[in-house]
Amino acid sequence: MQALLDRFLEFIEVERGLSANTRAAYRTDLHRFSGFLASRGIRSPGDVSRKDIVDFLMDGREAGLKSTTLARRLAAVRSWFRFLAQEGLLARDVAETMGVPRLWKLLPDALTTREVERLLSAPEADRPLGARDRAMLELLYASGLRVSELAGLTVDRVHLEERFLRCVGKGRKERVVPFGAAAHAALLRYLEEERPRLARRTGGDRLFLSRRGGPLDRRQIWRLVRRYARQAGLEKDVHPHTLRHTFATHLLANGAPLRVIQELLGHADIATTQIYTHVDSGRLKAIHERYHPRS
Numbered sequence: 001m002q003a004l005l006d007r008f009l010e011f012i013e014v015e016r017g018l019s020a021n022t023r024a025a026y027r028t029d030l031h032r033f034s035g036f037l038a039s040r041g042i043r044s045p046g047d048v049s050r051k052d053i054v055d056f057l058m059d060g061r062e063a064g065l066k067s068t069t070l071a072r073r074l075a076a077v078r079s080w081f082r083f084l085a086q087e088g089l090l091a092r093d094v095a096e097t098m099g100v101p102r103l104w105k106l107l108p109d110a111l112t113t114r115e116v117e118r119l120l121s122a123p124e125a126d127r128p129l130g131a132r133d134r135a136m137l138e139l140l141y142a143s144g145l146r147v148s149e150l151a152g153l154t155v156d157r158v159h160l161e162e163r164f165l166r167c168v169g170k171g172r173k174e175r176v177v178p179f180g181a182a183a184h185a186a187l188l189r190y191l192e193e194e195r196p197r198l199a200r201r202t203g204g205d206r207l208f209l210s211r212r213g214g215p216l217d218r219r220q221i222w223r224l225v226r227r228y229a230r231q232a233g234l235e236k237d238v239h240p241h242t243l244r245h246t247f248a249t250h251l252l253a254n255g256a257p258l259r260v261i262q263e264l265l266g267h268a269d270i271a272t273t274q275i276y277t278h279v280d281s282g283r284l285k286a287i288h289e290r291y292h293p294r295s
Helices: 004-016 020-039 050-062 067-086 115-121 130-143 147-151 180-201 218-231 240-255 258-265 275-279 279-293
Strands: 164-168 175-180
Touching: 004 020, 004 067, 004 115, 020 050, 020 067, 050 067, 115 130, 115 240, 130 180, 130 218, 130 240, 147 218, 147 240, 175 258, 218 240, 240 258, 240 275
Parallel strands: none
Antiparallel strands: 164 175
16 A cells, blocks of 8 residues: 555656645645554555445544645545545555545534523523514524424414424425424413514515515525624624534434434435444444453
């Protein structure tokens, strides 16, 4: 493995003329990749699978690396495998069709339970629009709705007594999503005390209304979530999708089946939901160590 790495590093210096900084970065990235493969008992590039490459990148993401660093790591691995294939040293280039990684851009950091509590308690229900904002945050975390789904939610689609809502998601597909006691209490207060006053001007049917009585749009919801995250003292980059991601991550961490999470999130393909198994790898490793006879 080391000899093949050295040949590639010589190639990018002599024939491709890459800068010293790029060569140094590629050398570091590929040595880390080689060490990662060795930890899995893989000694030859011919034994590497696409999953090994994805897992290497996901390990970096979970370690907190920036998306630019992860993209560079993939570029280094792809260049190495392309070189090996062109030189006839590799029968098949498993990295050939791997595109620029998007997973870590799509998935924000999940909040911890303590961080969620701080965020949800940030709006003061006794202040103007505080009941609305508390209900909005509670429902985002309780249901995992997309911000567009929350903005389009109408009052008649929220069944308070039964504690579920009917949501129209991507492709105009409707799904039923339950919510818990905390969201129920926040919604009840908002609907009884604050929304009637907001609805006097327009009589609109949207669940969440602005100060002027019109529907809250996605941009307004985005700004509100970020404002309360700052108010709660959260250092993470928090926006509505963070709560959707946190919803799914916490469900998985507490043992919810992946198929159920898929249905709640409105994912058409289970593969989209499976990304959360990477995010919660700590829980999976703990389960493996506890139950596997040779862990």
